[in-house]
Amino acid sequence: MKKTVITISREFxxxxxxxxxxxxxxxxxxxxxQELILEVARESGLSREIVEQYEEYASHxxxxxxxxxxxxxxxxxxxxQVQIAQTRVIRALADEGNCVIVGRGADYxxxxxxDCLHVFIHADPAYRAKRIVELYxxxxxxxxxxxxxxxxxxxVFYKSITMRDWGMSQNYHLSxxxxxxxxxxxxxxxxxIVRKSE
Amino acid sequence: MKKTVITISREFxxxxxxxxxxxxxxxxxxxxxQELILEVARESGLSREIVEQYEEYASHxxxxxxxxxxxxxxxxxxxxQVQIAQTRVIRALADEGNCVIVGRGADYxxxxxxDCLHVFIHADPAYRAKRIVELYxxxxxxxxxxxxxxxxxxxVFYKSITMRDWGMSQNYHLSxxxxxxxxxxxxxxxxxIVRKSE
Numbered sequence: 001m002k003k004t005v006i007t008i009s010r011e012f013x014x015x016x017x018x019x020x021x022x023x024x025x026x027x028x029x030x031x032x033x034q035e036l037i038l039e040v041a042r043e044s045g046l047s048r049e050i051v052e053q054y055e056e057y058a059s060h061x062x063x064x065x066x067x068x069x070x071x072x073x074x075x076x077x078x079x080x081q082v083q084i085a086q087t088r089v090i091r092a093l094a095d096e097g098n099c100v101i102v103g104r105g106a107d108y109x110x111x112x113x114x115d116c117l118h119v120f121i122h123a124d125p126a127y128r129a130k131r132i133v134e135l136y137x138x139x140x141x142x143x144x145x146x147x148x149x150x151x152x153x154x155x156v157f158y159k160s161i162t163m164r165d166w167g168m169s170q171n172y173h174l175s176x177x178x179x180x181x182x183x184x185x186x187x188x189x190x191x192x193i194v195r196k197s198e
Numbered sequence: 199m200k201k202t203v204i205t206i207s208r209e210f211x212x213x214x215x216x217x218x219x220x221x222x223x224x225x226x227x228x229x230x231x232q233e234l235i236l237e238v239a240r241e242s243g244l245s246r247e248i249v250e251q252y253e254e255y256a257s258h259x260x261x262x263x264x265x266x267x268x269x270x271x272x273x274x275x276x277x278x279q280v281q282i283a284q285t286r287v288i289r290a291l292a293d294e295g296n297c298v299i300v301g302r303g304a305d306y307x308x309x310x311x312x313d314c315l316h317v318f319i320h321a322d323p324a325y326r327a328k329r330i331v332e333l334y335x336x337x338x339x340x341x342x343x344x345x346x347x348x349x350x351x352x353x354v355f356y357k358s359i360t361m362r363d364w365g366m367s368q369n370y371h372l373s374x375x376x377x378x379x380x381x382x383x384x385x386x387x388x389x390x391i392v393r394k395s396e
Binding site: 122168172182 | 315318320363365366367368370371372373374375378379380383387390391394
């Protein structure tokens with residue numbers, strides 16, 4: 001079936017976001033990343049900050065937002081509100097089609113749709129560490145610790161929502177090591193699979 | 199670095215072997231699958247049957263070969279002999295270069311070589327079940343049970359040798375769902391990555 005929606009899950013620092021943008025440009029598809037957060041915030045009535053951190057705070061027990069989320073329990077908790085809004089927004093975008101969606105568990109939310117191509121982008125830690133320093137600058141935390149921390153949070157978040165292991169090949173149609181294959185080739189492979197789908 | 203060796207790990211019934219053969223034809227590379235078993239048998243002095251079943255008997259406690267392997271312990275066990283011969287043969291083939299190697303834990307044996315591209319081929323159970331019946335015919339065992347059994351054996355074997363989880367994207371440079379992407383496109387993607395590597 002023609003693939004009209006591409007979801008991109010990615011390890012921190014692997015360049016999944018820029019690969020997603022390249023794919024969208026190549027295919028003339030819409031690109032949803034930060035825009036998605038704003039859309040979910042609008043839909044849920046919550047602040048951009050809460051929505052933004054939702055993907056990561058699940059395992060980050062020291063954060064203010066996490067404490068705030070816990071103080072609100074049951075189906076009315078912030079986590080549930082964000083998750084419900086996110087599911088609704090992502091499904092609506094998929095219905096419109098011709099788009100690339102980065103992160104936010106879109107692969108899981110849309111797993112039953114045959115018009116989606118689910119992609120996972122990863123890379124070796126050394127490549128990612130170098131890249132995050134170039135992109136986001138140095139911090140007091142060592143790059144490798146920043147990676148481990150982010151990886152851990154995404155892993156726990158993904159497991160808590162999906163009950164699946166983050167990064168298992170079988171959860172995606174295509175997984176690519178962007179450091180070895182190169183971002184431009186990754187984008188071209190994804191675009192070509194979409195062009196060939198029918 | 200130019201990729202001169204391609205290792206293909208695959209789920210049973212995913213068509214990884216025929217994709218490997220197509221890639222070898224496209225690139226003019228040598229293709230090692232059954233030939234590898236014969237080579238390992240020669241190198242180890244063990245029978246073809248023992249070498250053939252080595253990849254799977256690790257978790258198959260009822261088999262005659264498993265019992266035979268256990269009856270021989272320590273560094274002289276059949277398992278060790280096969281593993282040592284296999285490692286030697288696979289490293290020698292990689293040194294010659296320009297080849298595609300299917301299965302036998304080659305991804306792990308060659309993980310530190312930068313001239314290798316490590317590929318994992320998987321597919322949805324329904325696709326694989328249909329394919330194994332077409333290829334190998336019906337047996338008294340349901341196709342889904344045959345898949346689960348083989349998957350389980352390969353998983354346990356891989357873990358016992360590598361201490362890694364079988365099928366994790368991060369263990370490969372490229373993972374492809376052959377049912378969704380199609381075998382021919384999978385082969386073309388792999389060949390194209392090799393052609394572009396330098």
